[in-house]
Structures are given as C-alpha cells and as structure tokens.
Amino acid sequence: MTSFIPWQQRLSTGTEDIQSEVIDWYRRTRHGKAYVPTMIWGTLQTEAYATVILRRVVDFLGVPDDVPAGVAKRMERQQVLYDGEHRYEVIxxxxxxxxxxxxxxxMCGQMDRLLRDMxxxxxxxxxxxxxxxVGVVPMPGFNLHGDDRAHYELVSTGLDITDLDELALHRKAFSALSEAARHGSAAKELISKALAFWSSK
Structure with a gap:
C-alpha cells in the first residue's frame, strides 16, 4: 500500500508542524535506515545547513515562512542520537x-559535524x-522506519510504502547499497577529502 499528501497541503501551516511529526516518527523508530544520495540526512544536519534547506523549501513551495521554528524542531529531532535508545544506519x-x-x-561546518558524530x-x-x-539499479533516497514503513520525499509530495513485499525489497536494496559503501576510516577519508575541498574555496 502507498499513501501520499502533497507538500503544499502538509506544509499549509509552515514547516514546524511537519517537523514535529517527523520527531514522533524517529522517537518511535528504535532502528531506522536511510539512504540519502545527494544531501545530508536531516538528523545529522547542522543548524546552518538545515536553515538553508528549509528556506529553500519555503521559497520553492510558497508555504508560510516559519523557518526558525522549523529548524528548531529539526534540531530537537537529533536528541534521538544521544538518548541511548535508538540506532540508525545511514548511507x-x-x-x-x-x-x-x-x-x-x-559545508565546512557540516563536514566537521559528520566527522564528529559518525x-x-x-x-x-x-x-x-x-x-x-552497486548490485541494484540507481534509485532516489528513502528512509526505512522500522519494519513497517518506507518513506520517500519527492518534489511535490512525501510517499509512504507499507506493503510487506515492497518493504522487503527496500531492505534488500539497502543491504546492497551498504555493501558497496565505505564505512569507518574509509568513510572518514571521503568526508575529510570533501572538507579539504570546501576549505579551499
């Protein structure tokens, strides 16, 4: 089963309410997985990075401008990284x-944050x-919230998948991505290389 509600409807009151909803997802998800190909996973974003992202969302969709409140909620979400009760696999x-x-x-601040928090x-x-x-065809980023939901963020809407067979394919895809990814010191080397790139600009 899939379900979706357009972003302009979900963000009709601004960004704060949906960030509160996401906090609830993360608090209920003891073990999550995320594949994020082209930006930094929201729960590891710095305040400065998150501010730019949410500003772009507000400007692009033309929704109410409550960026500081939305960013504050996104920072609140990150408490799950420090409470000792959650675990997240992120690629x-x-x-x-x-x-x-x-x-x-x-970007330098964001790379420093990744190196610290990884x-x-x-x-x-x-x-x-x-x-x-990678042993799987290219795909957009997705989040797995436990065993019962896969979530995509598309241009015009967020999409949730709950069908068990589809979720099994998502877990299989994530395993293939994880197998091809670099972890530990090899991942730090790639992030440090990016930090050096941004530091030179």
Missing part, C-alpha cells in the same frame, strides 16, 4: 558531500563512492 552518496548547500562555510554509538554511517559498483 550518504558521495555527491551529498559536495552538493552546495549554503556555500563553503556552511562515531556516535547510535549512528552507523557509510558513504557510497561516486564510482562504486
């Missing part, structure tokens, strides 16, 4: 380290190299 595409969100200063017990972070060979 970033190498492109996510280079997608320009806010310019070099913002050692948290709650986070198992991998980076999928641009040239990696």
């Amino acid at each position: 970033l595409g190498e492109q996510a380290l280079y997608t320009n969100v806010g310019g070099p200063v913002v 050692d948290l017990p709650a986070v198992h972070l991998g980076v999928l190299p641009t040239t990696a060979e």
